[in-house]
Amino acid sequence: MYDAKLDFLRELGNIGTGHATTALSQMLQGKLFQLVVPDARMLPFEEAADFIGGLEQVVAGIFVAVSGDVSGHMAFILPIDSAMTLVRLLTSGQNEELDEMALSALQEMGNIMITSYLNALASMTDMVFAPSVPGIAIDMAGAVWQSVLAGAQAADEVTIIRTDFYADGSAIEGHIIFLPDEEDFVKIARVMGLEDM
Amino acid sequence: MEELFVNMGQIRSLKSTGVLTTVGLGSCVGVTLYDSVAKVGVMGHIFLPTSRGSNGSTITSPGKYADTGIPALIEQAVKLGAQKRRLVAKIAGGANLFPNLNLNSVSIGEQNIAAVIKNLSNHNIPIVGKDVAGNHGRKMRFFVETGRVCVTAIGKEPIEI
Numbered sequence: 001m002y003d004a005k006l007d008f009l010r011e012l013g014n015i016g017t018g019h020a021t022t023a024l025s026q027m028l029q030g031k032l033f034q035l036v037v038p039d040a041r042m043l044p045f046e047e048a049a050d051f052i053g054g055l056e057q058v059v060a061g062i063f064v065a066v067s068g069d070v071s072g073h074m075a076f077i078l079p080i081d082s083a084m085t086l087v088r089l090l091t092s093g094q095n096e097e098l099d100e101m102a103l104s105a106l107q108e109m110g111n112i113m114i115t116s117y118l119n120a121l122a123s124m125t126d127m128v129f130a131p132s133v134p135g136i137a138i139d140m141a142g143a144v145w146q147s148v149l150a151g152a153q154a155a156d157e158v159t160i161i162r163t164d165f166y167a168d169g170s171a172i173e174g175h176i177i178f179l180p181d182e183e184d185f186v187k188i189a190r191v192m193g194l195e196d197m
Numbered sequence: 198m199e200e201l202f203v204n205m206g207q208i209r210s211l212k213s214t215g216v217l218t219t220v221g222l223g224s225c226v227g228v229t230l231y232d233s234v235a236k237v238g239v240m241g242h243i244f245l246p247t248s249r250g251s252n253g254s255t256i257t258s259p260g261k262y263a264d265t266g267i268p269a270l271i272e273q274a275v276k277l278g279a280q281k282r283r284l285v286a287k288i289a290g291g292a293n294l295f296p297n298l299n300l301n302s303v304s305i306g307e308q309n310i311a312a313v314i315k316n317l318s319n320h321n322i323p324i325v326g327k328d329v330a331g332n333h334g335r336k337m338r339f340f341v342e343t344g345r346v347c348v349t350a351i352g353k354e355p356i357e358i
Contacts, residue, residue: 049205055221058351063295135295139351142221143334146205147294150224150244150305
Protein backbone atom coordinates (compact mmCIF):
# COMPACT_ATOMS: atom_id res chain seq x y z
CA MET A 1 0.00 0.00 0.00
CA TYR A 2 3.12 2.15 0.12
CA ASP A 3 2.72 3.36 -3.48
CA ALA A 4 -0.96 4.08 -3.02
CA LYS A 5 -0.18 6.23 0.00
CA LEU A 6 2.44 8.21 -1.88
CA ASP A 7 0.09 8.66 -4.85
CA PHE A 8 -2.54 9.98 -2.51
CA LEU A 9 -0.07 12.38 -0.87
CA ARG A 10 1.04 13.62 -4.29
CA GLU A 11 -2.56 14.26 -5.20
CA LEU A 12 -3.05 16.25 -1.98
CA GLY A 13 0.04 18.30 -2.83
CA ASN A 14 -1.21 18.90 -6.35
CA ILE A 15 -4.62 20.11 -5.24
CA GLY A 16 -3.23 22.25 -2.43
CA THR A 17 -0.58 23.88 -4.58
CA GLY A 18 -3.07 24.39 -7.42
CA HIS A 19 -5.23 26.48 -5.12
CA ALA A 20 -2.24 28.29 -3.65
CA THR A 21 -0.84 29.36 -7.01
CA THR A 22 -4.29 30.43 -8.20
CA ALA A 23 -4.46 32.74 -5.18
CA LEU A 24 -0.99 34.09 -5.96
CA SER A 25 -1.86 34.50 -9.62
CA GLN A 26 -4.84 36.66 -8.69
CA MET A 27 -2.56 38.90 -6.65
CA LEU A 28 -0.16 39.22 -9.57
CA GLN A 29 -2.55 40.36 -12.28
CA GLY A 30 -3.10 36.88 -13.62
CA LYS A 31 0.48 35.74 -14.21
CA LEU A 32 0.21 32.12 -15.23
CA PHE A 33 1.65 29.56 -12.87
CA GLN A 34 2.79 26.13 -13.90
CA LEU A 35 3.10 23.24 -11.53
CA VAL A 36 5.83 20.69 -11.67
CA VAL A 37 4.71 17.16 -10.83
CA PRO A 38 4.19 17.01 -7.08
CA ASP A 39 6.52 14.80 -5.18
CA ALA A 40 5.67 12.88 -2.03
CA ARG A 41 8.16 10.76 -0.19
CA MET A 42 8.73 9.04 3.09
CA LEU A 43 12.42 9.51 3.67
CA PRO A 44 14.84 8.39 6.34
CA PHE A 45 15.99 11.42 8.31
CA GLU A 46 19.45 11.61 6.65
CA GLU A 47 17.89 11.85 3.20
CA ALA A 48 15.25 14.32 4.34
CA ALA A 49 18.14 16.58 5.38
CA ASP A 50 19.33 16.59 1.76
CA PHE A 51 15.90 17.06 0.25
CA ILE A 52 16.47 20.75 -0.46
CA GLY A 53 19.44 21.30 -2.73
CA GLY A 54 21.85 24.23 -2.79
CA LEU A 55 22.37 24.45 0.95
CA GLU A 56 24.33 27.71 0.76
CA GLN A 57 21.99 29.47 -1.65
CA VAL A 58 20.09 32.38 -0.14
CA VAL A 59 16.35 31.77 0.00
CA ALA A 60 13.23 33.26 1.50
CA GLY A 61 11.37 30.78 3.69
CA ILE A 62 7.90 31.19 5.12
CA PHE A 63 6.98 28.69 7.79
CA VAL A 64 3.75 27.89 9.64
CA ALA A 65 2.61 25.26 12.10
CA VAL A 66 -0.70 23.58 11.29
CA SER A 67 -3.11 22.47 14.00
CA GLY A 68 -6.72 21.31 14.13
CA ASP A 69 -7.95 17.89 13.01
CA VAL A 70 -4.68 17.43 11.19
CA SER A 71 -1.42 18.80 12.52
CA GLY A 72 1.86 19.29 10.77
CA HIS A 73 4.03 22.03 9.31
CA MET A 74 4.11 23.91 6.04
CA ALA A 75 6.87 25.84 4.36
CA PHE A 76 7.03 27.98 1.27
CA ILE A 77 10.61 28.31 0.06
CA LEU A 78 11.84 30.33 -2.90
CA PRO A 79 15.23 31.54 -4.17
CA ILE A 80 15.99 35.13 -3.24
CA ASP A 81 15.81 36.31 -6.89
CA SER A 82 12.29 34.92 -7.19
CA ALA A 83 11.34 36.53 -3.89
CA MET A 84 12.56 39.93 -5.16
CA THR A 85 10.69 39.51 -8.44
CA LEU A 86 7.52 38.75 -6.47
CA VAL A 87 8.04 41.77 -4.21
CA ARG A 88 8.47 44.04 -7.24
CA LEU A 89 5.25 42.68 -8.74
CA LEU A 90 3.35 42.93 -5.46
CA THR A 91 4.46 46.51 -4.76
CA SER A 92 4.30 47.69 -8.39
CA GLY A 93 8.05 48.07 -8.60
CA GLN A 94 8.41 50.34 -5.59
CA ASN A 95 10.64 47.97 -3.67
CA GLU A 96 14.14 47.26 -4.92
CA GLU A 97 15.52 45.86 -1.70
CA LEU A 98 14.41 43.52 1.01
CA ASP A 99 13.32 46.05 3.61
CA GLU A 100 10.61 45.71 6.25
CA MET A 101 7.91 46.48 3.71
CA ALA A 102 9.17 43.81 1.30
CA LEU A 103 9.44 41.22 4.05
CA SER A 104 5.94 41.94 5.19
CA ALA A 105 4.63 41.67 1.59
CA LEU A 106 6.38 38.31 1.21
CA GLN A 107 5.11 37.08 4.53
CA GLU A 108 1.55 38.03 3.65
CA MET A 109 1.85 36.39 0.25
CA GLY A 110 3.17 33.20 1.85
CA ASN A 111 0.34 33.33 4.32
CA ILE A 112 -2.28 33.61 1.59
CA MET A 113 -0.73 30.74 -0.38
CA ILE A 114 -0.47 28.46 2.62
CA THR A 115 -4.01 29.26 3.71
CA SER A 116 -5.31 28.54 0.20
CA TYR A 117 -3.46 25.24 0.17
CA LEU A 118 -4.94 24.24 3.52
CA ASN A 119 -8.43 25.44 2.57
CA ALA A 120 -8.34 23.15 -0.45
CA LEU A 121 -7.46 20.18 1.76
CA ALA A 122 -10.10 21.22 4.31
CA SER A 123 -12.93 21.40 1.80
CA MET A 124 -11.91 18.07 0.28
CA THR A 125 -11.79 16.24 3.60
CA ASP A 126 -14.23 18.30 5.70
CA MET A 127 -11.53 18.54 8.35
CA VAL A 128 -10.01 21.55 10.10
CA PHE A 129 -6.49 22.66 9.12
CA ALA A 130 -5.60 25.81 11.06
CA PRO A 131 -2.33 27.62 10.23
CA SER A 132 -0.37 29.59 12.85
CA VAL A 133 0.95 33.09 12.29
CA PRO A 134 3.67 32.74 9.61
CA GLY A 135 7.37 33.14 10.35
CA ILE A 136 9.72 34.43 7.65
CA ALA A 137 13.48 34.07 7.24
CA ILE A 138 15.93 35.18 4.56
CA ASP A 139 18.94 32.93 4.95
CA MET A 140 20.96 29.98 3.67
CA ALA A 141 18.64 27.28 2.28
CA GLY A 142 20.26 24.71 4.56
CA ALA A 143 19.61 26.76 7.70
CA VAL A 144 16.00 27.47 6.70
CA TRP A 145 15.23 23.84 5.82
CA GLN A 146 16.98 22.55 8.91
CA SER A 147 14.95 24.91 11.13
CA VAL A 148 11.74 23.75 9.42
CA LEU A 149 12.61 20.10 10.10
CA ALA A 150 13.53 20.89 13.71
CA GLY A 151 10.29 22.84 14.16
CA ALA A 152 8.47 19.75 12.91
CA GLN A 153 10.53 17.61 15.35
CA ALA A 154 11.37 15.32 12.42
CA ALA A 155 11.93 11.77 13.65
CA ASP A 156 13.63 8.80 12.01
CA GLU A 157 11.31 8.87 9.01
CA VAL A 158 9.86 12.02 7.49
CA THR A 159 6.85 12.31 5.18
CA ILE A 160 7.39 15.19 2.78
CA ILE A 161 4.90 16.45 0.21
CA ARG A 162 6.57 18.95 -2.06
CA THR A 163 5.20 20.70 -5.14
CA ASP A 164 7.40 22.93 -7.26
CA PHE A 165 6.00 25.69 -9.41
CA TYR A 166 7.19 28.41 -11.71
CA ALA A 167 5.72 31.44 -13.45
CA ASP A 168 6.65 34.13 -15.90
CA GLY A 169 9.09 31.93 -17.82
CA SER A 170 11.15 30.86 -14.86
CA ALA A 171 11.58 34.31 -13.33
CA ILE A 172 9.59 33.08 -10.36
CA GLU A 173 10.06 29.61 -8.94
CA GLY A 174 9.59 28.03 -5.58
CA HIS A 175 8.30 25.09 -3.66
CA ILE A 176 5.51 24.47 -1.23
CA ILE A 177 6.18 21.77 1.32
CA PHE A 178 3.77 20.04 3.67
CA LEU A 179 5.07 17.89 6.51
CA PRO A 180 2.01 16.15 8.01
CA ASP A 181 2.41 14.53 11.40
CA GLU A 182 2.39 10.80 10.77
CA GLU A 183 -0.51 9.80 13.03
CA ASP A 184 -2.72 12.44 11.44
CA PHE A 185 -2.15 11.13 7.96
CA VAL A 186 -4.24 8.09 8.89
CA LYS A 187 -7.15 10.41 9.71
CA ILE A 188 -7.04 12.00 6.25
CA ALA A 189 -6.86 8.59 4.60
CA ARG A 190 -9.84 7.36 6.61
CA VAL A 191 -11.99 10.36 5.65
CA MET A 192 -11.08 9.80 2.01
CA GLY A 193 -12.12 6.11 2.25
CA LEU A 194 -8.56 4.87 1.87
CA GLU A 195 -8.28 3.09 5.17
CA ASP A 196 -6.02 0.33 3.98
CA MET A 197 -3.14 2.73 3.63
CA MET B 198 43.36 20.10 1.11
CA GLU B 199 40.73 17.53 1.93
CA GLU B 200 37.34 18.95 2.92
CA LEU B 201 34.68 16.71 4.46
CA PHE B 202 31.08 17.87 4.72
CA VAL B 203 29.14 17.05 7.85
CA ASN B 204 25.40 16.73 7.26
CA MET B 205 22.67 17.12 9.84
CA GLY B 206 22.98 14.36 12.44
CA GLN B 207 26.38 13.18 11.15
CA ILE B 208 29.73 12.92 12.92
CA ARG B 209 32.95 13.05 10.89
CA SER B 210 36.60 13.26 11.79
CA LEU B 211 40.05 14.00 10.41
CA LYS B 212 43.59 13.61 11.65
CA SER B 213 46.58 15.93 11.01
CA THR B 214 45.18 17.95 8.13
CA GLY B 215 42.06 18.89 6.18
CA VAL B 216 38.85 20.79 6.81
CA LEU B 217 35.58 19.66 8.37
CA THR B 218 32.70 21.80 7.14
CA THR B 219 29.05 22.04 7.99
CA VAL B 220 26.67 24.24 6.04
CA GLY B 221 23.28 25.55 7.00
CA LEU B 222 23.24 25.56 10.78
CA GLY B 223 19.89 27.08 11.74
CA SER B 224 18.56 25.90 15.08
CA CYS B 225 21.13 23.07 14.91
CA VAL B 226 24.39 23.35 16.82
CA GLY B 227 27.71 22.50 15.20
CA VAL B 228 30.23 21.07 17.68
CA THR B 229 33.96 20.55 17.15
CA LEU B 230 36.27 18.62 19.46
CA TYR B 231 40.03 19.06 19.12
CA ASP B 232 43.13 17.51 20.59
CA SER B 233 45.99 19.83 19.57
CA VAL B 234 48.71 17.33 20.49
CA ALA B 235 47.33 14.39 18.54
CA LYS B 236 45.93 16.80 15.91
CA VAL B 237 42.63 14.98 15.93
CA GLY B 238 39.44 16.84 15.04
CA VAL B 239 35.83 15.68 15.02
CA MET B 240 32.71 17.60 14.08
CA GLY B 241 29.03 16.96 14.74
CA HIS B 242 25.85 18.70 13.60
CA ILE B 243 23.34 18.34 16.46
CA PHE B 244 19.66 18.55 15.44
CA LEU B 245 17.67 18.20 18.70
CA PRO B 246 18.56 18.39 22.41
CA THR B 247 17.52 14.91 23.50
CA SER B 248 16.94 11.46 22.03
CA ARG B 249 13.99 10.98 24.38
CA GLY B 250 10.83 10.69 22.34
CA SER B 251 12.50 9.17 19.30
CA ASN B 252 10.84 5.83 18.59
CA GLY B 253 12.66 2.54 18.72
CA SER B 254 15.15 1.41 21.32
CA THR B 255 18.15 1.71 19.02
CA ILE B 256 19.13 5.13 17.80
CA THR B 257 20.42 4.85 14.26
CA SER B 258 22.20 8.22 14.23
CA PRO B 259 23.50 9.21 17.67
CA GLY B 260 24.90 12.43 16.17
CA LYS B 261 21.37 13.77 15.74
CA TYR B 262 20.87 14.47 19.47
CA ALA B 263 22.99 16.32 22.04
CA ASP B 264 22.69 13.65 24.74
CA THR B 265 23.88 10.83 22.46
CA GLY B 266 25.97 12.99 20.13
CA ILE B 267 28.50 14.36 22.63
CA PRO B 268 29.57 10.88 23.88
CA ALA B 269 29.72 9.68 20.26
CA LEU B 270 31.95 12.63 19.29
CA ILE B 271 34.30 11.88 22.20
CA GLU B 272 34.43 8.19 21.29
CA GLN B 273 35.27 9.04 17.69
CA ALA B 274 38.08 11.38 18.78
CA VAL B 275 39.57 8.81 21.16
CA LYS B 276 39.41 6.16 18.46
CA LEU B 277 41.62 8.38 16.28
CA GLY B 278 44.21 8.77 19.03
CA ALA B 279 42.98 11.80 20.97
CA GLN B 280 43.10 11.88 24.77
CA LYS B 281 39.82 12.81 26.37
CA ARG B 282 41.43 15.12 28.96
CA ARG B 283 43.06 17.17 26.19
CA LEU B 284 39.86 17.73 24.21
CA VAL B 285 38.50 21.25 23.82
CA ALA B 286 35.20 22.20 22.16
CA LYS B 287 33.94 24.99 19.94
CA ILE B 288 30.27 25.46 19.19
CA ALA B 289 28.22 27.49 16.68
CA GLY B 290 24.55 27.73 15.73
CA GLY B 291 21.43 27.39 17.84
CA ALA B 292 19.71 30.31 16.14
CA ASN B 293 16.02 31.01 15.96
CA LEU B 294 15.26 31.81 12.33
CA PHE B 295 11.55 32.28 12.89
CA PRO B 296 11.43 34.36 16.09
CA ASN B 297 7.78 35.41 15.73
CA LEU B 298 6.71 31.79 15.48
CA ASN B 299 6.44 30.59 19.05
CA LEU B 300 6.26 26.85 18.58
CA ASN B 301 7.71 26.38 22.06
CA SER B 302 8.28 28.84 24.87
CA VAL B 303 12.03 28.26 24.55
CA SER B 304 13.24 27.99 20.95
CA ILE B 305 14.75 24.73 19.73
CA GLY B 306 17.99 26.62 19.10
CA GLU B 307 18.21 27.72 22.76
CA GLN B 308 17.38 24.18 23.89
CA ASN B 309 20.10 22.77 21.64
CA ILE B 310 22.71 25.22 22.98
CA ALA B 311 21.83 24.42 26.59
CA ALA B 312 21.90 20.66 25.98
CA VAL B 313 25.26 20.78 24.18
CA ILE B 314 26.84 22.92 26.95
CA LYS B 315 25.47 20.60 29.66
CA ASN B 316 26.64 17.40 27.94
CA LEU B 317 30.12 18.84 27.29
CA SER B 318 30.36 19.94 30.90
CA ASN B 319 29.31 16.46 32.11
CA HIS B 320 32.43 15.20 30.35
CA ASN B 321 34.61 18.07 31.63
CA ILE B 322 35.30 19.34 28.14
CA PRO B 323 35.90 23.12 28.12
CA ILE B 324 34.25 25.31 25.48
CA VAL B 325 37.01 27.54 24.13
CA GLY B 326 35.05 29.27 21.38
CA LYS B 327 31.44 29.94 20.52
CA ASP B 328 29.15 31.88 18.24
CA VAL B 329 25.60 30.92 19.12
CA ALA B 330 21.96 32.11 19.24
CA GLY B 331 20.64 35.11 17.27
CA ASN B 332 18.33 34.86 14.27
CA HIS B 333 20.66 33.91 11.41
CA GLY B 334 22.01 30.72 9.86
CA ARG B 335 25.70 29.83 9.95
CA LYS B 336 28.39 27.85 8.14
CA MET B 337 31.22 26.39 10.19
CA ARG B 338 34.69 25.36 8.92
CA PHE B 339 37.16 23.55 11.16
CA PHE B 340 40.84 23.45 10.14
CA VAL B 341 42.20 20.33 11.74
CA GLU B 342 45.88 21.21 11.38
CA THR B 343 45.55 24.29 13.63
CA GLY B 344 42.21 23.85 15.41
CA ARG B 345 40.97 27.14 13.96
CA VAL B 346 37.22 27.39 13.45
CA CYS B 347 35.75 29.95 11.07
CA VAL B 348 32.06 30.89 11.14
CA THR B 349 30.34 32.66 8.25
CA ALA B 350 26.82 33.99 7.83
CA ILE B 351 24.90 35.79 5.08
CA GLY B 352 25.69 39.51 5.08
CA LYS B 353 28.17 39.31 7.96
CA GLU B 354 31.95 39.35 8.23
CA PRO B 355 33.42 35.88 8.81
CA ILE B 356 34.60 35.41 12.39
CA GLU B 357 37.07 33.08 14.02
CA ILE B 358 36.03 31.44 17.26
